[in-house]
Amino acid sequence: MKNTLSLAIVPLVLTLISASATPTKVPGQLSNLLHEKQIETYVQNIIASLLHGSAARDQQAICKHITKKISTPTGWEKSYNLPVERTQQEVYQAVLSGILDFVERQSFTLAKKETGDYLSTTQISEKIRNELAYKISSTDNFIPGELSEFIGKNLEYKVQSTCYYMSIPYKPFIKRYDEKKCRICFNRFNSSRPWIYISPCGHDICTTCADTYFIRQDKVRCPACNQFVDTYQIRMNLYIPTVL
Ligand SMILES: [Zn+2]
Numbered sequence: 076m077k078n079t080l081s082l083a084i085v086p087l088v089l090t091l092i093s094a095s096a097t098p099t100k101v102p103g104q105l106s107n108l109l110h111e112k113q114i115e116t117y118v119q120n121i122i123a124s125l126l127h128g129s130a131a132r133d134q135q136a137i138c139k140h141i142t143k144k145i146s147t148p149t150g151w152e153k154s155y156n157l158p159v160e161r162t163q164q165e166v167y168q169a170v171l172s173g174i175l176d177f178v179e180r181q182s183f184t185l186a187k188k189e190t191g192d193y194l195s196t197t198q199i200s201e202k203i204r205n206e207l208a209y210k211i212s213s214t215d216n217f218i219p220g221e222l223s224e225f226i227g228k229n230l231e232y233k234v235q236s237t238c239y240y241m242s243i244p245y246k247p248f249i250k251r252y253d254e255k256k257c258r259i260c261f262n263r264f265n266s267s268r269p270w271i272y273i274s275p276c277g278h279d280i281c282t283t284c285a286d287t288y289f290i291r292q293d294k295v296r297c298p299a300c301n302q303f304v305d306t307y308q309i310r311m312n313l314y315i316p317t318v319l
C-alpha cells in the first residue's frame with residue numbers, strides 16, 4: 076500500500092520540479108569559458124534563480140552591479156588587449172560575493188533609517204551579512220528563490236526583526252532627518268566618524284562632538300534647532316554609563 080502510494084506521488088513531484096525553475100547548482104569543475112555577452116546572460120540566469128520571486132527591479136540592480144565587476148578586464152587582459160573571458164565557476168562565485176556586498180550595503184542603509192545610530196546600524200548589518208555568508212558557504216545546491224529573503228521588502232522585514240531580536244529599542248519616534256554631515260563640526264559621517272541622533276528632535280551629530288558638547292560641556296539644547304534634548308538618551312546612544 077505504502078509503495079503504491081509513493082509510486083503514485085513520484086510523477087507528480089517530477090512534474091512539479093520540472094515546471095518550476097531548476098535548482099541552481101554550484102558548478103563543480105566546469106571550466107567552460109564564457110565571453111563578455113555570455114557572462115551577462117549567465118549572471119542574469121543565476122540571479123533569476125537564486126532571487127526567484129523577488130522584485131525584477133531589485134534583480135536588475137544586482138545584475139548590473141555584478142556584471143560590471145566581473146566583466147572589468149584584468150591587468151593581463153588590459154595590457155595585451157585580450158578579450159574578457161571567465162569560467163562559469165568564476166562568474167558563479169562573483170555572483171555570490173556580489174549578492175553579499177549588495178545585501179550588506181542595503182541592510183546598512185535600512186538599519187540606519189530604523190535605528191538612527193551608527194553602532195546599532197553596524198551590528199545589524201553585520202549580523203545579516205554573516206547570516207547570508209553562512210548560508211552561502213554551507214549550501215552547494217540552492218533551491219530557486221533561496222536567497223530572496225535577503226532582498227527588497229524581505230530585507231526590510233529582516234532588519235526590523237533583527238532589531239527586535241537584538242533588543243535595539245531606539246527606533247526614533249519622531250521625524251528623522253537624513254543628514255550627511257555633523258551639525259557641529261560639519262564633517263561628513265563615515266565609518267571613522269560615526270553619528271548618533273539627538274533625542275527628541277532627531278538631528279544627527281558625530282559621536283566626538285556629541286561627547287564634547289553634551290557630555291563634557293554639559294549642554295542641554297540641540298545645536299541645530301535649540302530644542303531641549305534628552306541627555307540620558309544621548310548617553311545611552313554613546314554607550315557611556317550614566318553618572319549619577
Ligand atoms: Zn561633529
Ligand SMILES: [Zn+2]
Pocket residue numbers: 273276277278297298299300301302
Ligand atoms: Zn535638533
